[in-house]
Amino acid sequence: MEPEISEPITLTFAHTEKEYVAATRVFYARVYHTRFYMVVSGIVLILGVVLILLTLEFIFGSMIAVAALILLVFNFYAHFVTPRQFFQRNAKFRQEFNLQFSEDGLLFRFKGGESKLAWTFYSMVWETPRFYFLRYDNSFFTLIPKRVFTSEAQESVFRDLLSRKIGDSEIQQSLARDSGEFQGDYRPPQNPPDWR
Numbered sequence: 239m240e241p242e243i244s245e246p247i248t249l250t251f252a253h254t255e256k257e258y259v260a261a262t263r264v265f266y267a268r269v270y271h272t273r274f275y276m277v278v279s280g281i282v283l284i285l286g287v288v289l290i291l292l293t294l295e296f297i298f299g300s301m302i303a304v305a306a307l308i309l310l311v312f313n314f315y316a317h318f319v320t321p322r323q324f325f326q327r328n329a330k331f332r333q334e335f336n337l338q339f340s341e342d343g344l345l346f347r348f349k350g351g352e353s354k355l356a357w358t359f360y361s362m363v364w365e366t367p368r369f370y371f372l373r374y375d376n377s378f379f380t381l382i383p384k385r386v387f388t389s390e391a392q393e394s395v396f397r398d399l400l401s402r403k404i405g406d407s408e409i410q411q412s413l414a415r416d417s418g419e420f421q422g423d424y425r426p427p428q429n430p431p432d433w434r
Contacts, residue, residue, distance in 0.1 A: 246340040247396050251386040252333060255325050261369050261381050262321035268364070269377065272317040275309060282306035337382070339399055344380075357403035365397075372404070 266272045283306035289299025325331050336347040346353040360380075364371040370382040387393040 242341050243395055243399060246338040246345075247392060247399065249335075249337045249339075249382065249386045251335060251383065253325075253331050253381065253383070255322065255332075257368070257383055257385075258325045258331055258381070259321045261371070261383075262324070263317060264366060264369070265371060265379060266317055266321070270316065272313045275313045276317065279306045279310035279313065283310060339396060341399075341403075360404050363400050363404050370396075370400070372400075 263272075267274075283303055286299045286301075286303025286306055289295045290303065330348065333349045338345040338347075343354060343356045343359075346355070360372045360374050362373040364373065364379075368384055370384070372380040372382065374380070384393065387396065
């Protein structure tokens, strides 16, 4: 078991629009599968148009094309437009936060107040090359950009604290790879696996 931290880990930062939008898109792609649904609806839309053009099934093809178009527009809007609008309409995302992580929980300080959360508030942690997502409820997260850590040692202590308090963080290389955030190169093992 890891030793308890003696002092709180203090992080002070404000989200940038670019990083908030990128993180929200990663979250939506992972939780709501928006990119997958855009691809599927695009394929179904093409199928509907082909059916209409070949005059095989005009009514059925039209219904498929319209349904696919609606799904495509909805997911495109959710993935590309909503995160930016949400950031721009919410002044709280542009203000500076002061977060203190301790053995007891998390203390948020922001303009106009503060909030203390117990570790039990969070159910899961995702780590990507650029962010930590502290998940709560099914559709919400606290976003911690990795750029705010003052040193690798501070981030390591933070990661250990998360592991002890929330559970092992999921280092989502598949999540990061899908979002274009994957930064590591694949290096094959020195010894090939024994397939016998």
